[in-house]
Amino acid sequence: MKQEVPEFGVKKGLAEMLKGGVIMDVVNADQAKIAEDAGAVAVMALERVPADIRADGGIARMSDPELVLQIMEAVSIPVMAKCRIGHFVEAQILESLGVDFIDESEVLTPADEAFHIYKHPFKVPFVCGCRNLGEALRRIAEGAAMMRTKGEPGTGDVVEAVRHARSVYGQIRHLQSLPDAEVMTFAKDNQAPYELCLQVRELGKLPVVNFAAGGIATPADAALMMQLGVDGIFVGSGIFKSGDPSKRAEAIVKATTHYNEPAILAEISRNLGEAMVGRSAVQLPEDEKMATRGW
Amino acid sequence: MKVGVLALQGDFREHRISLEKLGADVTEVRLPGHLDGLSGLILPGGESTAIGKLMVDYDLVEPIRNFAKDNAIWGTCAGAILLAKDVGSSQPLLALMDITIQRNAFGRQIDSFTVGLPVPFLEPSQPDYQLTFIRGPIITEVYGSAKPLMNLPDDRIIASQQGRLLATSFHPELTEDLRFHRYFLELAQSSHAN
Numbered sequence: 001m002k003q004e005v006p007e008f009g010v011k012k013g014l015a016e017m018l019k020g021g022v023i024m025d026v027v028n029a030d031q032a033k034i035a036e037d038a039g040a041v042a043v044m045a046l047e048r049v050p051a052d053i054r055a056d057g058g059i060a061r062m063s064d065p066e067l068v069l070q071i072m073e074a075v076s077i078p079v080m081a082k083c084r085i086g087h088f089v090e091a092q093i094l095e096s097l098g099v100d101f102i103d104e105s106e107v108l109t110p111a112d113e114a115f116h117i118y119k120h121p122f123k124v125p126f127v128c129g130c131r132n133l134g135e136a137l138r139r140i141a142e143g144a145a146m147m148r149t150k151g152e153p154g155t156g157d158v159v160e161a162v163r164h165a166r167s168v169y170g171q172i173r174h175l176q177s178l179p180d181a182e183v184m185t186f187a188k189d190n191q192a193p194y195e196l197c198l199q200v201r202e203l204g205k206l207p208v209v210n211f212a213a214g215g216i217a218t219p220a221d222a223a224l225m226m227q228l229g230v231d232g233i234f235v236g237s238g239i240f241k242s243g244d245p246s247k248r249a250e251a252i253v254k255a256t257t258h259y260n261e262p263a264i265l266a267e268i269s270r271n272l273g274e275a276m277v278g279r280s281a282v283q284l285p286e287d288e289k290m291a292t293r294g295w
Numbered sequence: 296m297k298v299g300v301l302a303l304q305g306d307f308r309e310h311r312i313s314l315e316k317l318g319a320d321v322t323e324v325r326l327p328g329h330l331d332g333l334s335g336l337i338l339p340g341g342e343s344t345a346i347g348k349l350m351v352d353y354d355l356v357e358p359i360r361n362f363a364k365d366n367a368i369w370g371t372c373a374g375a376i377l378l379a380k381d382v383g384s385s386q387p388l389l390a391l392m393d394i395t396i397q398r399n400a401f402g403r404q405i406d407s408f409t410v411g412l413p414v415p416f417l418e419p420s421q422p423d424y425q426l427t428f429i430r431g432p433i434i435t436e437v438y439g440s441a442k443p444l445m446n447l448p449d450d451r452i453i454a455s456q457q458g459r460l461l462a463t464s465f466h467p468e469l470t471e472d473l474r475f476h477r478y479f480l481e482l483a484q485s486s487h488a489n
Contacts, residue, residue: 019341039344076344100405124405256304257302
């Protein structure tokens with residue numbers, strides 16, 4: 001049988017299958033089962049959710065492979081895991097474990113302040129964070145098969161996710177309005193690869209799937225991001241830092257499907273218990289912001 | 296002709312685009328009432344556990360089973376899993392086809408692949424169809440009125456048909472090749488004619 005090395009289309013393809021779904025942060029096999037039973041399309045295996053990483057301080061690294069393997073054993077849905085920005089050896093280790101997606105994530109402490117991982121040679125697909133179109137296209141040029149808005153992780157405050165999604169989609173609309181003669185200057189001003197700018201102008205969207213992440217805590221938050229145009233939702237601390245994780249997880253899954261139906265959103269938002277406490281993303285001191293990690 | 300794509304989760308937009316290129320009038324199905332007036336339904340790729348749970352939560356299981364009596368249904372990957380009577384676990388299923396499926400049969404994402412295979416039952420039958428398998432299932436057993444439709448060179452079954460029900464382990468919607476969607480529309484047309 002002619003079996004090719006999975007090329008970019010196969011990497012991008014898994015992200016296509018996750019669309020319209022919710023990817024949930026989990027810290028152990030029990031939480032992974034709760035997420036799967038609630039309708040998650042994938043889980044992100046990590047040792048601490050972003051809210052705890054913020055609270056604990058110190059250096060946040062790739063999770064213990066034993067934990068990742070236990071979570072892979074526990075569920076039938078895809079399992080993602082995070083490596084530090086630029087830490088290509090953590091990525092090699094995660095790939096060797098057989099994880100389905102690697103998140104090169106600003107939630108962990110960056111390992112390299114100049115270079116992100118060169119992602120093309122890996123068989124496993126990568127998802128990366130972005131705050132604007134230029135950042136998204138730089139990551140895609142490096143080989144990212146999926147994007148997510150960075151938002152401000154671990155805050156429960158959706159304002160940064162909204163800012164980043166509006167920025168990406170606004171810039172795409174602007175790019176579509178430009179004549180041929182002005183695309184190069186757009187590429188220069190946004191520090192974006194020219195060929196990818198042409199491709200986005202042609203498609204009217206990013207060439208890979210784009211989810212929202214960073215601060216989503218309620219069904220209404222998820223539906224807001226979907227109506228702004230993202231393809232799906234990451235929820236980090238918002239589920240297992242809430243009063244009733246299972247119920248909230250189910251509600252966010254339903255809201256991501258029925259994001260355009262206010263009456264259904266009203267129904268699923270009822271009696272969910274306490275949302276995560278949260279803190280204002282805008283008032284965070286500069287050195288506590290995660291979204292500004294990476295470039 | 297009006298056909299639907301189950302739009303609870305997954306790559307339903309890609310199916311919609313392929314069908315619209317062939318001139319079909321496409322409805323996104325999220326609630327039982329959306330099935331009215333359709334003559335075919337595609338169950339897209341995605342996560343079968345998530346789609347199955349949402350089908351139960353929004354009371355779609357029985358309406359789709361009834362819909363199958365007179366109309367065409369095609370499941371790709373996760374959709375094929377939902378059509379099977381047995382997948383070796385207790386997740387919600389439509390259980391419409393006499394097939395047994397093994398999920399993630401090729402392994403994890405790093406084992407996903409593409410392969411070109413002949414498609415003598417499609418029009419035109421040349422060239423080979425480029426098949427994309429993403430954490431794909433295989434059909435381990437075909438019995439009753441279901442028939443195998445396509446095999447890998449090692450004989451493992453990757454597509455099956457039972458009357459107007461069609462299950463494929465792979466994703467024609469991720470290619471520009473519209474022959475499978477045309478085949479499905481012909482099945483839907485035949486149900487419409489009856």
